[in-house]
Amino acid sequence: MSNQKDIVEPSYLEYKGKYKGIFSWILSTDHKRIALLYLFSILSFFVIGATLGLLMKFELIAPGKTIMDAQTYNAFFTLHGIVMIFAVVIPGLPAVFGNFLLPIMIGAKDVAFPKLNLFSWYLYVAGVSLVIVSQFAGDGPPDTGWTFYAPYSFRTAGTMLPAVFGAFVLGFSSILTGLNFLVTMHRMRAPGMTWLKMPLFPWTLYATGWVQLLATPVIGITLLMIVAERTLHIGFFDPSLGGDPLLYQHLFWTYSHPAVYIMILPAMGAISEIITTFSHKTIFGYKFMVASVLAIAFVGYFVWGHHMFTSGMSGTALYTFSLLTFLVAVPSSIKVFNWISTMHQGSIDLQTPFYWAMAFIFVFMIGGFSGLVLGSLAANVHLHNTHYVVAHFHFIVFGGTGFAFFGAMHYWYPKITGKMYDTKWANIGLVLFFVGFITLYGPMFYLGFKGMPRRYFDYDEVFHAGNIISTMGSWILYSGLAIIIINLFASLKGGAKAPADPWGGKTLEWTIPSPPPVENFDEIPLITKGPYDYK
Amino acid sequence: MENEKNHIIPYRNFLLVLTGLICLTLISVSVTQISLGTLTVAIALLIAVIKSSLVLRVFMHLKFENKIFSFAVIAVFLIISLVIFITLLDYLYR
Amino acid sequence: MTAETHRDDLASKTGMWLFLFTEMLFFAGLFVVYSVYRFRNPEAFHLAAKELSVPIGTINTIILLISSTTIAMSITAIQKRNKKFTLLLIGITIILGIAFLVNKYFEWGEHIKEHIYPGSPILALRGQGDVLFYGLYFFMTGLHALHIIIGLVFIGFIIVKIVKNKIDSENFVLLENSGLYWHLVDLIWIFLFPLFYLIT
Numbered sequence: 001m002s003n004q005k006d007i008v009e010p011s012y013l014e015y016k017g018k019y020k021g022i023f024s025w026i027l028s029t030d031h032k033r034i035a036l037l038y039l040f041s042i043l044s045f046f047v048i049g050a051t052l053g054l055l056m057k058f059e060l061i062a063p064g065k066t067i068m069d070a071q072t073y074n075a076f077f078t079l080h081g082i083v084m085i086f087a088v089v090i091p092g093l094p095a096v097f098g099n100f101l102l103p104i105m106i107g108a109k110d111v112a113f114p115k116l117n118l119f120s121w122y123l124y125v126a127g128v129s130l131v132i133v134s135q136f137a138g139d140g141p142p143d144t145g146w147t148f149y150a151p152y153s154f155r156t157a158g159t160m161l162p163a164v165f166g167a168f169v170l171g172f173s174s175i176l177t178g179l180n181f182l183v184t185m186h187r188m189r190a191p192g193m194t195w196l197k198m199p200l201f202p203w204t205l206y207a208t209g210w211v212q213l214l215a216t217p218v219i220g221i222t223l224l225m226i227v228a229e230r231t232l233h234i235g236f237f238d239p240s241l242g243g244d245p246l247l248y249q250h251l252f253w254t255y256s257h258p259a260v261y262i263m264i265l266p267a268m269g270a271i272s273e274i275i276t277t278f279s280h281k282t283i284f285g286y287k288f289m290v291a292s293v294l295a296i297a298f299v300g301y302f303v304w305g306h307h308m309f310t311s312g313m314s315g316t317a318l319y320t321f322s323l324l325t326f327l328v329a330v331p332s333s334i335k336v337f338n339w340i341s342t343m344h345q346g347s348i349d350l351q352t353p354f355y356w357a358m359a360f361i362f363v364f365m366i367g368g369f370s371g372l373v374l375g376s377l378a379a380n381v382h383l384h385n386t387h388y389v390v391a392h393f394h395f396i397v398f399g400g401t402g403f404a405f406f407g408a409m410h411y412w413y414p415k416i417t418g419k420m421y422d423t424k425w426a427n428i429g430l431v432l433f434f435v436g437f438i439t440l441y442g443p444m445f446y447l448g449f450k451g452m453p454r455r456y457f458d459y460d461e462v463f464h465a466g467n468i469i470s471t472m473g474s475w476i477l478y479s480g481l482a483i484i485i486i487n488l489f490a491s492l493k494g495g496a497k498a499p500a501d502p503w504g505g506k507t508l509e510w511t512i513p514s515p516p517p518v519e520n521f522d523e524i525p526l527i528t529k530g531p532y533d534y535k
Numbered sequence: 536m537e538n539e540k541n542h543i544i545p546y547r548n549f550l551l552v553l554t555g556l557i558c559l560t561l562i563s564v565s566v567t568q569i570s571l572g573t574l575t576v577a578i579a580l581l582i583a584v585i586k587s588s589l590v591l592r593v594f595m596h597l598k599f600e601n602k603i604f605s606f607a608v609i610a611v612f613l614i615i616s617l618v619i620f621i622t623l624l625d626y627l628y629r
Numbered sequence: 630m631t632a633e634t635h636r637d638d639l640a641s642k643t644g645m646w647l648f649l650f651t652e653m654l655f656f657a658g659l660f661v662v663y664s665v666y667r668f669r670n671p672e673a674f675h676l677a678a679k680e681l682s683v684p685i686g687t688i689n690t691i692i693l694l695i696s697s698t699t700i701a702m703s704i705t706a707i708q709k710r711n712k713k714f715t716l717l718l719i720g721i722t723i724i725l726g727i728a729f730l731v732n733k734y735f736e737w738g739e740h741i742k743e744h745i746y747p748g749s750p751i752l753a754l755r756g757q758g759d760v761l762f763y764g765l766y767f768f769m770t771g772l773h774a775l776h777i778i779i780g781l782v783f784i785g786f787i788i789v790k791i792v793k794n795k796i797d798s799e800n801f802v803l804l805e806n807s808g809l810y811w812h813l814v815d816l817i818w819i820f821l822f823p824l825f826y827l828i829t
Binding site: 188243 | 639650652657662670757761768
Binding site for chain 2: 642646650653654657660661664665668669683687690691694695697698701702704705708709805808809812815816819820822823824827828
């Protein structure tokens with residue numbers, strides 16, 4: 001770090017602690033090192049999940065059996081779902097970028113409970129290991145889909161218990177991360193940083209923390225009930241014993257719908273940071289942004305029933321859930337409006353992270369509008385459990401969270417590694433990724449609209465053309481992904497040294513050297529101005 | 536970080552609250568032995584809520600903590616009742 | 630540790646409260662299940678609840694209430710630097726917690742002797758409402774008992790710390806947190822007791 005004379009202490013990457021080698025990572029309680037532990041584990045599972053998806057798409061290139069039989073396909077989409085939902089997108093932004101940046105952005109030296117933070121990572125690894133065990137132990141892998149719907153989940157011969165328990169442990173890891181962040185934000189903001197001087201990424205983590213805290217236990221107990229159902233035949237969800245399988249769906253979605261907001265809120269936060277930085281302009285409507293984040297988190301807690309429109313709920317419940325679903329679109333569109341207004345009359349610097357943010361807004365809008373189609377009761381009857389739903393949630397979950405994840409990756413990469421990446425290859429990767437994404441998931445809207453159901457390894461001849469396009473899209477997407485990842489790794493070695501503030505950002509992380517020193521700040525800053533002080 | 540002096544609560548207060556809690560338990564037991572129909576549920580739950588607020592306020596020190604804790608506890612209870620209410624919207628009208 | 634170690638009692642207490650919220654929501658899932666099945670099987674729940682022993686339930690409630698009081702008082706005791714009295718009060722909490730479990734053991738034993746337990750064919754003959762009621766009864770009180778055991782271990786660990794003077798009148802946030810946890814267990818029982826024993 002020769003170009004930064006003011007460094008007295010080593011960066012967190014060079015710091016020599018008590019332990020050496022790998023132990024200096026897996027035993028470190030430094031939030032920045034833990035963030036990188038998460039980054040590498042999440043990235044590995046993402047590649048595994050994406051490969052499963054690639055193989056499933058290849059199976060669907062032609063009707064009938066192509067490379068795998070029905071049972072393998074069932075196991076594949078189950079594992080793809082569990083890995084992608086529980087091990088990638090839920091912890092993705094909070095555990096990686098939240099861990100790395102939250103303490104820095106609020107002017108703290110670490111999170112409130114550093115040891116608990118490390119413990120959460122171990123729980124994460126343990127949870128994923130259990131899911132992996134379920135693939136190889138017992139009478140074959142789970143084949144229920146990631147939703148573990150009752151009564152099938154306690155009747156199937158697949159090895160359910162480790163998978164269900166793995167999801168339970170992953171949930172616990174997520175709870176502890178959320179708890180840690182909430183306490184950090186309540187107790188450790190730098191002097192002068194009032195709540196309304198906090199940047200938006202921490203704000204989204206704050207709302208996410210509450211959702212993690214208050215929604216995850218519900219799935220914890222639901223999964224325990226599935227365990228009890230399988231081992232003790234307790235009858236909660238077994239119609240032959242008087243239980244109601246629909247109640248399982250209620251409880252499951254009481255968590256799993258808010259989980260979508262665990263995924264998307266931090267994504268929105270990261271996008272807000274990127275857009276203000278590259279527009280060189282204060283975020284438009286800061287208070288509305290904060291309020292809309294909290295509103296999404298709150299209303300989003302009560303919309304779970306829209307996953308069950310065709311499962312036989314009462315009419316009253318249908319209307320209520322449909323109404324609430326439409327309500328949650330309001331704060332989301334406030335956010336999109338404010339992002340666009342931020343760019344208006346800004347002096348926009350067209351860099352890779354900004355392109356990612358644009359791509360995010362594009363796919364998020366499509367995902368959001370298709371969500372409204374699904375949220376209206378009549379349309380839902382036609383579209384439920386078709387590829388339309390698959391397209392919708394991939395546009396939101398993969399398009400939303402995934403694009404924001406890579407956007408954040410390219411935005412904070414100089415800060416995290418101290419290196420600049422190769423912009424040309426980063427942009428090529430992004431274009432391929434984006435084109436592949438639209439080619440892969442776009443046709444699914446059409447296919448679902450025409451009635452192609454989800455979760456089948458086979459389909460009718462009339463759906464062939466759309467599926468061929470979709471499968472080709474998966475190849476483009478995958479090569480884009482490969483370029484992005486290879487480029488980021490190659491730049492670790494070959495990249496130029498990053499200055500403290502390569503983009504002209506104004507939040508606190510850009511005031512300290514890249515990569516940050518072990519204790520983040522020599523002196524805790526005194527905050528007097530709002531987070532985005534451009535003028 | 537300042538660790539502000541905690542409020543010392545006299546032993547007597549705890550014993551008073553305990554007496555109150557035991558009385559409420561006995562009232563709850565004896566009232567529910569009389570058949571009052573749906574009112575029984577309401578009374579039993581009402582007494583449970585009074586008891587829990589005593590535990591929360593005195594034993595768990597909410598009375599002496601920052602207001603934000605009480606606010607959060609109330610919010611959590613509200614969320615739980617909303618979830619039960621919304622779920623029952625399905626079952627009541629099915 | 631990277632950042633220099635500092636102590637922030639309010640942070641630990643806030644963390645504990647947030648953890649208690651997750652515990653509340655954890656049980657809330659079961660209360661949802663309870664309310665749905667009670668609504669769907671009012672008669673069976675009514676009759677099955679009559680078979681639970683109200684005296685034992687009442688005694689257990691009072692036991693838990695007293696144990697909560699003693700651990701709450703122990704915080705006053707430690708602030709007054711009265712180490713012996715603190716230990717005595719926490720000891721009473723532990724003994725009462727064990728007494729609760731012993732009662733529960735005999736109560737469960739009675740039911741199991743009568744072939745009432747989840748998965749029992751004899752219970753299944755009595756109808757679906759009974760299966761659900763006892764399924765919920767065993768699952769919820771079982772989970773509650775598990776929390777009692779965790780609480781006892783936590784408090785046992787606190788006793789060691791007090792004996793070793795790691796917890797004293799200046800630094801007792803751990804004692805407060807264990808107390809909070811114990812009160813939560815009490816709080817859940819305050820709702821479980823009427824829902825299973827009293828609403829007949």
